[in-house]
Amino acid sequence: MQFLNQGLAFGAIAAAIPLIIHLLNRSRFRTVDWGAMHLLESIIRVNHRRFQIEQWILLLIRCLIPALLAMTLARPVLTGAGLLQGDAPVSLVILLDNSYSMDSVSGNGTRFQEAVAEAMQVIRAVPRGSEVSVILTGGRPIPVFDRPITDVDSIVRRLKQLNGGYGASDLPAAMDEAITTLGRMTHARRELMLISDFQPADWKQLTSDGAALLQRRLTSLDVPPALTFLPVGNAITANISADAIDYPRHAIGVEQQLPVRVTIRNHSAVPVENTRVTLQVDGKEADVAQVSLPAAGDTQVFFPVEFSAAGSHVLEVRVAADDGLPSDNRIAAVVTVWDTIPVVLVDGDPSSEPLAGETDFLSVALTPYTFGRMRLTDLVTTRTIPPTAISDEVLRTARVVVLANVSKLEPPQLQLLTDWVIHGGSVLVTSGNRLDINWYNQTLFAAGTGMLPASFGLSRGTADGQTAATHIVAQHFEHATVEFFNEAQNGDLSTAEIRQWYELLPAATTDGTVADTSANNTETGPENTPARPAAIVIARLESGDPLLVERPFGEGTVIQLATAIDDDWSDLPLRPFYVPLMQQIVTTMAARISPPRNIAAGEPAIALLSSDELLPADSSGTSTSAADISAEIPGRTIAVVSPDGSRHTLQTVARGRLQMAQFDRTERPGIYSMSLPTAATIHFVAETDRRESVPQLMSPDELNKLADSLSATVTRSSDDWLELDRLRRHGREIWKYLLSALLIVMFLEVILQQRFARVRL
Incomplete structure (x- = not known):
């Protein structure tokens, strides 16, 4: 006293x-x-x-x-x-929740508008000379300014320009960012304030151990801050959200039909009738449906879509619902439509006889005269070459390379192919009697560091059928290359007889396990070097051996087949499903663009561009050569348009033989357009999970319990905080x-x- x-x-x-x-x-x-x-x-x-x-x-x-x-x-x-600190300056960090749930309509405007008003009142009241940092939590933690500043008027002006509607908040990560920022501040008195709607879903990942660790980090600072929670907004009772947009992941060509399935969820306890759902393609309305939603349930809407031109296209679904949270009433996805898919077939056992060469059956399967509804005749183009013909010119235009019973590659061809896969190419490796197993295991697999997904083991069975054949396990397939066969009318893979095959020993994860699904099990490697991911078993034989194994390598992917691609070791080419099986495998590999164009909010939008994609056309319609472009400047200027209409520019950087364009400010869900010098446009869609669509806020008891776990104080308004701050500074x-x-x-x-x-x- x-x-x-x-x-x-x-x-x-x-x-x-x-x-x-x-x-x-x-x-x-x-x-x-x-x-x-x-x-x-x-x-x-x-x-x-x-x-x-x-x-x-x-x-x-x-x-x-x-x-x-x-x-x-x-x-x-x-x-x-x-001791009383009076009007001594303070170091203040405000975590401002700008996630999409903050767009919920509250008493006076949205929750985010209420949060901004509370933040401005607090900032205006800090003592003169105080340093303030505001960190936005939506998508990923982003400071409003690069460093803490003392100009209160500048902060207030910037806050007035902010909008909500960003990705779901990762509040534990935001707390980490705030602690780092506080550690760089200078004043003896420090405050940390979190202004949010405090949805339980945002804090589920914060376990009791995590809370204890976070509290220890706060108290271990040179000057521990006073932590304050300021909840804003009222709970809403009804909400409808567009939760998912799904479609087959194989390559799609011009005028081919793409079935699109959209999941719409009703979060309220009352059923909703006659809800209008609209599908837009490249911003134009393409189809409309009316759906009824059960209470606290979901329904699916199917849209058939066709594209009239090749290139990058955007599918966007909008739900016409008068609910309290409009931001989650839309969802989008990017689809790349191909004019042609160039496939290079490297034949390791060629023949002048019809259907006697190693790749003859495959070539026919990829370019049939007709293929029912999928009409892939004009989509895939093939080029058959010997192993020695692999060159930079051949790989520059290829989407997929098939190594069919290739004995081995010479070092120059191997280096070209390895670089090509690292920078986004796809390779299918098939077995046969000409393989140099030692070369494949020592050079191409290289103890799990090479591009090959699995090492070759013993040869099983016999080509002449003297031993019992095996079959493909009939199962529900989850990988995009074979999920087409989950429908019985598309063929039964288990009817094929596999007479001879190699044991495949897939590359394991760091814990020694091998994935049997298409989940992402990659480990990040150093920049410009291939990561060492886990191999994925796509399909198995009844013998227990893997038949198809996949592993990402760098930005590309490699699939390995345990048997031959022709009829020497199996009757696969004689089965009706051989054509769709080969086309599903090859077109799915070709359609896999890496880095992806559909990303999570907050992840960088990255495009790897060839020199041809960076060639600006002059007034005569001709272009500078790729070599000239590479010689003139190392990077090109790329324009990016964000979902809110703001324009940004970035410079490409060299990444091997390609140029990389990377845009990092993708915290707002929506469509990002990247304009290339060729006048072409690449689209990216950033989406966030729908955990914040649940219209539930923390109860006072839950919020107090969370505050106790972090030694925080809960205030219900900025006025309450200012009174609390006055007592801290001046006493009672x-x-x-x-x-x-x-x-x-x-x-x-x-x-x-x-x-x-x-x-x-």
Whole structure:
């Protein structure tokens, strides 16, 4: 406790005045003996004791009156265990939730508008010279300014320009960013404030151990900050969200039909009838559907889509719903439509006889005269070459390379192919009787560091059928290359007889396991070097051996087949499903663009561009050669348009033989357009998960429990925080309470004086 008028506190010494007067008056009395007094001695003794107690009570009260008066005039302030900091500058970090749930309509505008208003009121009230940093939490933590600044007006102006609707918040990551920022600040007093709608889903990843670790990080700072939670907004009762947009992942050609499936979810407890769902293709309405949604359930809508031109196209679905959260009523995806898919067939066992060469059946399967509804006749083009013909010119235009029963590659061809795969190419490696197994295992697999997904083991079975054949395991396939065969009318893979095959020993993960699904099991490697991911078993044989194994390598992918691609080791080419199987494998590999164009909000949008894609056309319609472009400048300027319409520019950087364009500010879900010098456009779609679509906020008890786990204080408004901050800086004055006590004691003294006097009479 401290005193604002410290000198007046010494007035409490006046409490001794009544005691001094009492002692002085007491010394004036003389004792006179009177003979008859001994008859009243017992009565006097009793009355004297009562009178003495009364006098001590009055004396105590009279001493208390000047002491209380002095303390009141001194204006004492309660400060707890710390010292008053008054108007000393503060280091303040505000975590401002701008995720899409903050677009929910609250009492006065959206939750985000309410959060911005609260933040501005807090920032305007900080002492002069304070340093302030505002970090947006939507998508990924992004500071509004590169460094903490002291210009309050600049911060307020910038806050007024902000919008919500960004990706779901990763609040634990945002707390980490705030702690890092606080560690670089300079003032002795530090504050950390989180302004959010506090949805439970945003905090599910914060376990009790994580909370303890986060609290230890806060307290381990040189100056531990005071942590404050400020919840905003009211809960909404109804919401409809577009949760997912799905379509086959194989390559799609011009005028081919692409079935699109959209999942719409109703988060309210009341069913919704006749909801309008619109599909837009490249910004133009292409189809409309009316759906009914069950209470707390979902439904799916199917749209058949055809594209009239090759290139990058955007599918966007919008749900016409009058709910409290409009931001999740849309979802989009990028689809690349191909004019042709160039496939290079490297034949390791050629023949002049019809259908006797290693790649003859495959070539026919990839370029049939007709293929039912899929109409892939004009989509795939093949070119058959010997292994020695692999060159930079051949690989520059290829989407997929098939190594069919190739004995081995010479070092120049191997280096060209390896670089090509690292930078996004796709290779299918098939088995056969000409393979140099030692070369494949030592050079191409290289103990799991090479491009080959699995090492070759023993040869099983015999080509002439002298031993029992095996079959493909009938199962529900999850990998995009074979999920086409989950429908019985598309063919039964288990009917094929595999007479001879190699054991494949897939590359394992770091924990020694091998993935049996198409989940992402990659490990990040150094920049410009291939990562070492886990191999993925796409399909198995009844013998237990893998038949198809895949592994990403760099930016590309490699699939390995345990048997031959022709009819030497199996009857696969003689089965009706051989044509769709080969086309599904090859076109899915060709359609896999790496880095992907459909990304999570906050992930970078990356395009790897060849020199041909960076050639600007001049007024005559001709282009500078790729060699000239590479010689002139190392990078090109690329324009990017964000979902909010803002334009950005970036420079490409060399990445091997390609140029890389990378745009990092993708925190807002939506469509990003990257314009190339050729006038072509590459689209990216950033989407976020729909965990914040659930219209549920933390209850007061849940929020208090979270605050307790992080030693935080919960305030319901900026006014409450400012009052709390004032007490932290200036303490709480208690002179009013002391004045009340003084008046009570004075009245008590009068009342007791009269009462005691009446008793004596």
